[in-house]
Amino acid sequence: AIRMTQSPSSLSASTGDRVTITCRASQGISSYLAWYQQKPGKAPKLLIYAASTLQSGVPSRFSGSGSGTDFTLTISCLQSEDFATYYCQQYYSYPQFGGGTKVEIK
């Protein structure tokens, strides 16, 4: 099974900061990677698919990059509504999620 490793597991940041979250696959997955945002008590929300394609309606401050085994999610200018947990997910084979990154208020 492909393992997905996210880092960091949590981070503290302030509104307006640039935030980067990384995700590493245990083997190459081309660009078959998605990023989700989850707020407490809510279902996950798709942000990015195909590693770098922004889902419709998602603000442009979110961006994704990478291919193969190493991927990043960047939030260019953190807003209050962005404090949440973020998950990467590979869909190259049986779906597998990363462990999550909790973005907290500094």
Add this chain to the structure above:
Amino acid sequence: QVQLVESGGGVVQPGGSLRLSCAASGFTFSSYGMHWVRQAPGKGLEWVAFIRYDGSNKYYADSVKGRFTISRDNSKNTLYLQMNSLRAEDTAVYYCAKIMGIYDAFDIWGQGTMVTVSS
């Protein structure tokens, strides 16, 4: 609008059974593969099972293989998860999710239904 609504969760004793349902609306349900994903309290997301658009193929996580069965009724726009031989570690919120189509990311999620396995 496009919507998935889960139901059927509850409290069940270890070894018991439960069937979850996921009612779809606002899109052509019969055209899309569907997944079940779960999240144990305070934990991350875990993929559970997938069924192709026509029900022809089904795939399961090792943790539920042989105990859970995914199915669908395209005439009723409904996805199911039959859960047997439940264990304490199956306690979680269960989400159904739709794949995009061309890409297999999960673009629509239900609100989730809680399953608690406890004596």
